Amino acid sequence: MIKCVSCGKAFENNEIIYTCDECGSVLEVEIDVDVPKNTFDCRRNTLWKYKEFMPVDEKKIVSLDEGGTPFCKCNKIGEDLGVDLYVKVEGSNPTGSFKDRGMSVGVTKAMELGVDTVGCASTGNTSASLAAYAARAGLRSIVLLPEGKVALGKLAQAMFHGAEVLSVDGNFDEALKTVSQLALEKYLYLLNSINPYRLEGQKSIGFEIVNDLGWESPDRIILPVGNAGNISAIWKGISEFYNAGYIEDKPMMTGIQAVGAAPIVNAFNKKSMKIDPITNPETIATAIRIGDPVSYTKALNAIYDSEGYAETVTDDEILDAQKLLGRKEGIGIEPASAASIAGLKKLRESGVIDKGEKIVCVVTGHLLKDPDTAIKASTPPIKVKSDVSELKKILENNN
Ligand SMILES: Cc1ncc(COP(=O)(O)O)c(C=O)c1O
Numbered sequence: 001m002i003k004c005v006s007c008g009k010a011f012e013n014n015e016i017i018y019t020c021d022e023c024g025s026v027l028e029v030e031i032d033v034d035v036p037k038n039t040f041d042c043r044r045n046t047l048w049k050y051k052e053f054m055p056v057d058e059k060k061i062v063s064l065d066e067g068g069t070p071f072c073k074c075n076k077i078g079e080d081l082g083v084d085l086y087v088k089v090e091g092s093n094p095t096g097s098f099k100d101r102g103m104s105v106g107v108t109k110a111m112e113l114g115v116d117t118v119g120c121a122s123t124g125n126t127s128a129s130l131a132a133y134a135a136r137a138g139l140r141s142i143v144l145l146p147e148g149k150v151a152l153g154k155l156a157q158a159m160f161h162g163a164e165v166l167s168v169d170g171n172f173d174e175a176l177k178t179v180s181q182l183a184l185e186k187y188l189y190l191l192n193s194i195n196p197y198r199l200e201g202q203k204s205i206g207f208e209i210v211n212d213l214g215w216e217s218p219d220r221i222i223l224p225v226g227n228a229g230n231i232s233a234i235w236k237g238i239s240e241f242y243n244a245g246y247i248e249d250k251p252m253m254t255g256i257q258a259v260g261a262a263p264i265v266n267a268f269n270k271k272s273m274k275i276d277p278i279t280n281p282e283t284i285a286t287a288i289r290i291g292d293p294v295s296y297t298k299a300l301n302a303i304y305d306s307e308g309y310a311e312t313v314t315d316d317e318i319l320d321a322q323k324l325l326g327r328k329e330g331i332g333i334e335p336a337s338a339a340s341i342a343g344l345k346k347l348r349e350s351g352v353i354d355k356g357e358k359i360v361c362v363v364t365g366h367l368l369k370d371p372d373t374a375i376k377a378s379t380p381p382i383k384v385k386s387d388v389s390e391l392k393k394i395l396e397n398n399n
């Protein structure tokens with residue numbers, strides 16, 4: 001069953017509906033699972049390890065073996081900040097971001113519903129993932145991208161996998177409104193995070209984090225927030241495992257936004273359940289340049305219910321954190337993902353995060369998604385003759 005998160009109105013699983021026709025709020029899939037936690041032992045480490053929790057037809061699964069991403073303990077940064085730090089590396093998914101988890105379930109649902117066209121608006125990663133999973137399923141895909149605001153790697157992926165790419169003269173929020181209208185008029189099945197089935201895939205990040213920690217909850221999960229689907233999905237996953245009795249505690253959900261695109265942090269600071277949308281969001285982290293997040297109700301519920309937190313970081317803090325993780329721990333991430341590390345640093349310095357907390361930062365997308373930013377942040381190659389004595393001179397000087 002699908003339920004409205006605000007008024008509780010219920011809808012049938014196979015109804016193609018994105019928001020409540022009674023109150024306009026977002027929807028959530030309700031599931032009822034009763035299996036012991038050893039059910040998952042010895043299964044392959046993909047999101048389908050937890051298939052009992054995925055509300056789709058097992059015979060129609062569209063998968064690229066998403067999920068089962070690295071869970072890296074980061075001792076150097078952790079010790080510097082006085083916390084026990086783990087990083088969940090979502091850039092290791094098939095198309096390089098966490099969206100693949102959602103797309104696997106969302107495209108599976110599309111197959112179950114018998115639709116022939118899927119679509120989305122995107123700052124880049126959703127379109128890259130949608131294009132790949134639609135290709136795998138043999139579906140037509142249509143993506144709306146804000147012109148000039150999508151990182152090169154993501155654009156290349158959407159085009160290469162055969163999506164029909166429409167470059168629109170507006171920002172992401174405007175593109176999402178446009179594509180939503182096309183979806184309501186049945187031109188396409190919408191696979192942005194407003195689709196509750198997509199978030200069912202993303203909740204597996206929460207499942208994996210507690211499984212990675214030996215069926216224990218961390219004290220806190222920190223992640224970047226844009227359209228606000230992921231924080232909502234992870235909290236749903238954690239809550240389902242808690243309700244199933246697999247874990248005894250739940251983490252404080254901590255969302256980080258860029259200063260120029262922070263409607264959820266603004267609402268949190270006012271202890272409000274409503275956001276004031278930002279008309280012209282701006283940040284170097286193009287993936288979270290979003291001013292009117294569709295899942296704000298779910299995200300604020302997650303933050304308040306978990307006694308979590310929301311904070312902003314500047315573009316400079318984001319770029320410094322991206323370099324820090326890349327150079328101290330060898331983990332390459334795109335700018336938006338670095339908001340989680342920048343947020344950890346800021347909240348530790350301000351005392352919101354206590355010494356010794358067990359923290360999981362979710363880093364959401366791969367470094368190569370945005371090669372331009374990576375190159376700008378790096379020392380250019382040194383031109384040199386292919387001659388041993390010349391090379392030795394340079395190596396000795398550089399040391
Ligand atoms: C790399 C990356 N990080 C973070 C986000 C924000 O996630 P959400 O929109 O689910 O809040 C996105 C896009 O949405 C993204 O592409």
Ligand SMILES: N[C@@H](CCOP(=O)(O)O)C(=O)O
Nearest residue numbers: 122123124125126192193227
């Ligand atoms: N960063 C996102 C924005 C769209 O988010 P979605 O989760 O609602 O699809 C992207 O990659 O496009």
